[in-house]
Amino acid sequence: MDFDDTPEEAAFRTEARAFLEANATRKTRRSAAHRYGDTDAAEVARARSWQVRKADAGFAGITWQKEWGGRGGTPMQQIIWQQEEANYETPPNIFLIGLGMCIPTMIAYAKPDQLQRYVKPALRGDEIWCQLFSEPSGGSDVGGLRTRAEKRGDEWVINGQKIWTSGAHYSDYGLLLTRSDPNIQKHAGLTAFFIDMKSRGIEVRPIHQMSGASNFNEVFFTDLRVPDAQRLGAPGAGWKVAITTLMNERLAASENRRPDMQDLIELARSLEIDGRPAIADPAVRERIAEWHAQTAGLTYTRFRVLTALSRGQTPGPENSIFKLVNASKQQAVASFGMDLLGMAGGVMDPDLAPVQAMFQDSLLSAPGMRIAGGTDEILRNIIAERVLGLPGDMRADKDLPFNQLPSGSR
Amino acid sequence: MDFDDTPEEAAFRTEARAFLEANATRKTRRSAAHRYGDTDAAEVARARSWQVRKADAGFAGITWQKEWGGRGGTPMQQIIWQQEEANYETPPNIFLIGLGMCIPTMIAYAKPDQLQRYVKPALRGDEIWCQLFSEPSGGSDVGGLRTRAEKRGDEWVINGQKIWTSGAHYSDYGLLLTRSDPNIQKHAGLTAFFIDMKSRGIEVRPIHQMSGASNFNEVFFTDLRVPDAQRLGAPGAGWKVAITTLMNERLAASENRRPDMQDLIELARSLEIDGRPAIADPAVRERIAEWHAQTAGLTYTRFRVLTALSRGQTPGPENSIFKLVNASKQQAVASFGMDLLGMAGGVMDPDLAPVQAMFQDSLLSAPGMRIAGGTDEILRNIIAERVLGLPGDMRADKDLPFNQLPSGSR
């Protein structure tokens, strides 16, 4: 067990640092906290410009093969890059879904000429991709989707609605999962496509979240026409394609959500309880210690996973642990930080509320964290069934044709 | 909203107090804590003697009709009696199952001559009853029982095993639920009886609990012969009889399990943390306040229920709240009290461990509280389905004959 780089790793780290030092600004604690808000056009432009610089310097697709514009590097190099990049102010990584999920799926299912056309522009940030799986009828139950795809000659006609699509409003292409046959068992009747998001028949509407931000969209399809050549996998084999996509879901980047433990400790130091610093209060100390133990536990779990990845293992269902623990912790820390402020805890003015009203902001964004990308409940199912091997729940939807499944009024 | 007695209630309370003052000793905090251990022959004798005195004075079956030896009193009188009796040292109430569950079931299903024979002796504590429902194959799933009853002429022959039977070793009679037809749906094939516990073919074996005590028994039946006259309800109608029994499950008496809040506060006053009394430590105060809020909430919920009962309402599924909250609280308080003792927390010598090692005892008995009489999980199901009206879970056992149900290796 050690934390030291090999000479090769150290050399790569030096190279990465040199690039970052020359091209970006080092973060400080006082850096504006990243708000989980709208990504506007200016931010998209900054993100593209950063991505192309990374690509030119060989830091965009570190583990990708050279034929796709990658560096052909090791998983450990990828980890080192992430560690180093996290220390600098960089635009939001709006390419994560495209490069982490969509393009790997394309590489698995698209034709060689399509790959020639799409992979490199995605890597350089010239073209942005989004993923169109979730629907209003079933957030947790992806296989229950209803968007219809009907074959008409060499084309498919798509009608329906997707929801919770990150970045749909600035994306150029999208990976789409549809129901091509409602008369058979639900997972058997799905077909996947990639689509041009600028096509006629697509309408993107931002979703106004309770926090006030709009990170997600609804996407409506009205007689969208998609050439059969853009189909991925066989008709009816969409579920398998979707699994490929979801398996490529990257190990959730170490997000450094704020407020973090250091923010909490600073808050507790700056406030008083009954005339003594809040940090001296045993009840406050107990909570900080518990959250520190969770935070540290996740950090070192990540090191264990990274060690496994660096040996060529693929990330497995045990990675559900990160979001499951973090989301509830984030909500609890936000609530607790507000409690420390007593009667003033509800005030959100950044001039009055400590640490830029981060605790109040977090109270309003954390509930979304417990839902997006798999609810707490789905993640516990995954851990129980796929890690511990407990039997699946009874299924109401196992043997019935899709169009005979019970459905509710909501 | 008021806590005052009506003049009639006050008169009854005075009568009850006078009886108790003359016949029992008032409790103090220093009274030996009731241990949840074995009930030995001497204790059974004391319990019988107390019961007969209560019966003679009209305090044994307060709400029972006079024809059964009761007082014909009101539910409020019953409540007042319980409140008053709780202030005195009395033997364990080993008649609760018989009088609260078995005899009411007899009254609903047995023949008049049987009632003449059995009700009064039960009320006077001359005969003790137990309830034989649970089996090893399904603690939570009572309907999954396997004990076979086969009709042979005017008799039934019983073979099988019951478990978790309180008081089987000192009981005279028992209420028994059996499977008379394994070829039909599980709840349809049950038949109920009352049996003489001293019959040939019955073997009672105490269960050694993890706490060291033996409150429960296993009961084995080997070719036990029961006259058809002792059948309760029609053959195959046993589930309905069982429901009658379970619906009569009394509002869990206010048990005053120790350690209680006062014990915890005393413990926290007697100990030091970093040279200051533990009770002054904000982390300790926070926990005490939370448990006090739960304890008080249960106390006042009981008052609400008693008010409803005094108006003639029957207790409903919402009463699951009492054990659900208490059991986990008891476990948490025990664990916390031991933590307060630091390195010495594990020591159980009553001379060294404060308050007669009650916290350590409770740590070892509380896990049973979370299981016996409905697990936490079953109680949450009951609240969700029967109070909130949420839909039942999917049932694997709904439409299959009993002998075709899947069963595991345990």
Add this chain to the structure above:
Amino acid sequence: MNFDFSDDSKLLREQAQRFLRENCPPKAVRAVLEGKAPHDAALWRGMAEMGWLGAAIPEAYDGAGLGYEALCVLAEELGRALAPVPFTSSVCLAAEAILAAGSESQKREYLPKLARGELIATFALAEGAGDPREASVHTRLADGRISGTKWPVPDGTIAQLAVVAARDASGVSLALVDLTALGITRTALASVDPSRDQAKIDFVNAPAVLLGEAGQGWNTVRRVLDRAAIVTAFEQVGGATAALEMATAYAKERFAFGRPIGSFQAIKHKLADVYVATELARSNAYYGVWALSADAAELPLAAATARVSASDAFFQATKENIQVHGGVGYTWDYDCHLYYRRAKLLALALGSQRHWKNRVVAELETRNAA
């Protein structure tokens, strides 16, 4: 013993539910939340006409004299409807302070106007971060003038009158301050729950009149906070009940994997836990209203206990309501967040859980010592 609301109270509850269904639908709450007004003035007028604002004000001062059971019934229903009105500030805090400490002439001057809703008053205690604490009062009162900064002041931009805690030569005293006078600057504050007004108020030599005896202000503050904690516990229980009902209804109607999500134990047990927390809080609130009505010695313990369970139950109910709704529960357009915001605001407004838990134990200590 009778541990239930009276028949009169039950009738009042039905009346309140009918009135609020009509006059305080979710869109009325959203109007305030989205900044169209600092409170719902029409609803407030309606409540005044119903006689609710003076429910607990004696008839001698033009109140309805219905007592605290009635006030708590109303609070529960206002909590359920998330009513965006200065009920707590004007009725439970300011009017109670005047009732408790005011001179006869002050009572005659202000209580009838408060009961009729002609005057909105508030209670200015906090001076930034912190729980209620005598030593934290720094605003200065001298020679009929007051100077200092109070924030947050609930309903501080809409109130015309404030009961202000301030320090004078004899300690902490209370003062009545006309908020429309010179020397006062009011700034609306952004809040986790914009459906309730919060303000910062700067006083610079503003005219102030003593309320009650000089130096005895803190006793009144404690008395008023304890009493408001009980009424607020009902408001919180009302909100928790509404959030639980929303979640339960959704869990019955929403299907996933071919079955209602309410048939999954993860949802079932979550809602059973919310039910348990809410019922315990309700029972503690019942005990509180008994103590309030009887002005019992147990009031401080009853208040702290009721508040501790109600604040926890309301927050738990609202955060799990969002979770049960899943993605849509996190949208602006669904009402889940209205309850969540309110739950957190109410849990802080009279002081944090830490503060009230500490008070529970302090009261238990006094009792056990006796």
Add this chain to the structure above:
Amino acid sequence: MNFDFSDDSKLLREQAQRFLRENCPPKAVRAVLEGKAPHDAALWRGMAEMGWLGAAIPEAYDGAGLGYEALCVLAEELGRALAPVPFTSSVCLAAEAILAAGSESQKREYLPKLARGELIATFALAEGAGDPREASVHTRLADGRISGTKWPVPDGTIAQLAVVAARDASGVSLALVDLTALGITRTALASVDPSRDQAKIDFVNAPAVLLGEAGQGWNTVRRVLDRAAIVTAFEQVGGATAALEMATAYAKERFAFGRPIGSFQAIKHKLADVYVATELARSNAYYGVWALSADAAELPLAAATARVSASDAFFQATKENIQVHGGVGYTWDYDCHLYYRRAKLLALALGSQRHWKNRVVAELETRNAA
């Protein structure tokens, strides 16, 4: 970076598992639990023969010199097997104290015997209720004699030698005391976990030899406790893992309502939560063994963090293991309670959660101040 055990350690683990399966089945634990012996002497001899007792003792003192990674691997497996032996007392506490503070001749005298298992030693710190605290040491040491009462002393009836914390003219010092000498009375104590020996030891002018510098004893105590906390965290993680495996296996095999109980979300999610707690604890323990092996400046924080998560995870895993088993889980004959008892004992033995949580924050404060 390489955040995993070495191949050598993995081989050692396999060897340990094989050995313990054979030499420490549940019935061996029960024999001690039910009072047939105060520890499993045969198992202890076997462990000595395998070289485990001296795993972290340098070869210069007849140890195996395998280092702390090896020691932690062994602790995890002993925890899994609930081994009823004085491993922590003799190997992690006493031997570490002698290594840290002993003179060269003391090391030469005792460490080889400890490594070979010829001598069992323990660490006598507690004097009744309380967490480790310098001011709580009242046992007196003067002129080579020691007087006072220590309880609980882990493995106090079976050890022949004790490292005792005592107060002398210069403050708190450590002394080596032969427990078989005159002036010593040992009383076995009833315990929540009778499968581990605990004793009260009265010293009346018993002969004692100074270990380390006079007045510097508390520094050694802290160092030894921190290091033992990391090794114990592995023992706890091993126990938690075993309890989780038991519960998972039972949930797959046990049927209710016609289906395995593990197919119900209530059971699934409970076990998922246990898994999460156990994995977080395991990762913190990994960091701990790194800090221990590297004798890193982060060791005190790593130790406190590892202990806090491991104590919680082990207790949670064992109490939910009973719950998943239902009625049979509460019987004496099922092994669930063995884990539950051990979990609580280990969570207290080196000081309570409160104590270690406080240490986490103290270390975080030091860091953030720097």
